[in-house]
Amino acid sequence: MKVLGIAGSPRRGGNTDTLLSRFMEGAALKGAEVKTLVACDLNINGCLHCDACLTKGQCKVQDDMQIVYKEMKAADGIVLASPLQFLSVSAQLKALIDRCQALWARKYILKVPPLGDERERRGFFISVGGRKTVPNLFDAELATVKILFKTLNVVYTGDILVRGIDARGDILKHPESLEEAFLAGQKFVEI
Numbered sequence: 350m351k352v353l354g355i356a357g358s359p360r361r362g363g364n365t366d367t368l369l370s371r372f373m374e375g376a377a378l379k380g381a382e383v384k385t386l387v388a389c390d391l392n393i394n395g396c397l398h399c400d401a402c403l404t405k406g407q408c409k410v411q412d413d414m415q416i417v418y419k420e421m422k423a424a425d426g427i428v429l430a431s432p433l434q435f436l437s438v439s440a441q442l443k444a445l446i447d448r449c450q451a452l453w454a455r456k457y458i459l460k461v462p463p464l465g466d467e468r469e470r471r472g473f474f475i476s477v478g479g480r481k482t483v484p485n486l487f488d489a490e491l492a493t494v495k496i497l498f499k500t501l502n503v504v505y506t507g508d509i510l511v512r513g514i515d516a517r518g519d520i521l522k523h524p525e526s527l528e529e530a531f532l533a534g535q536k537f538v539e540i
């Protein structure tokens with residue numbers, strides 16, 4: 350099984366990076382071939398809404414999103430990780446998600462498999478937020494991620510959402526969350 354991780358945080362080695370790494374270690378332990386793309390290291394422009402994808406089924410913008418399309422197609426499982434930013438995913442990850450409009454066009458306009466084949470792919474989401482007590486803290490972000498996975502025909506298999514995590518390294522004070530990520534990575538491969 351090929352598992353693609355997409356790290357959405359602009360803070361390298363931060364809290365979501367750390368959780369994603371543990372998840373990927375768990376997946377690798379169970380034999381998965383793992384690969385992580387770091388959104389902020391890629392040159393991904395926002396969607397231009399040029400509508401070229403509506404007829405061609407692919408995005409005409411030649412930037413690093415072409416790498417992401419390729420890796421998503423190759424993957425059997427996709428794991429997104431993002432810090433909560435203004436109640437949504439990071440801007441870097443949002444640009445990547447918006448560029449999946451080309452895959453939306455494939456599925457809903459051109460009626461072809463968004464990722465090129467009918468394989469059932471699995472999805473998982475990891476996020477942290479600094480606030481502790483705000484109700485429904487992750488709801489808006491979750492709505493975005495779930496609609497992305499639905500568009501890609503990726504089955505949403507679960508998430509790890511940790512609140513009250515703000516400073517760099519805060520997640521290290523929560524070994525139970527790191528363990529949860531490690532175990533979730535293992536389970537992701539075994540489902």
Ligand SMILES: Cc1cc2nc3c(=O)[nH]c(=O)nc-3n(C[C@H](O)[C@H](O)[C@H](O)COP(=O)(O)O)c2cc1C
Pocket residue numbers: 358359360362363364365366431432433434435436437477478479480481486514515516517518
């Ligand atoms: C631009 C920005 C917006 C943020 N917005 C929120 C927010 O809406 N709610 C929240 O709980 N935390 C918010 N935070 C805090 C981050 O989610 C928190 O610091 C997180 O631990 C960062 O994870 P990382 O180390 O993986 O980047 C925000 C941080 C930044 C930089």
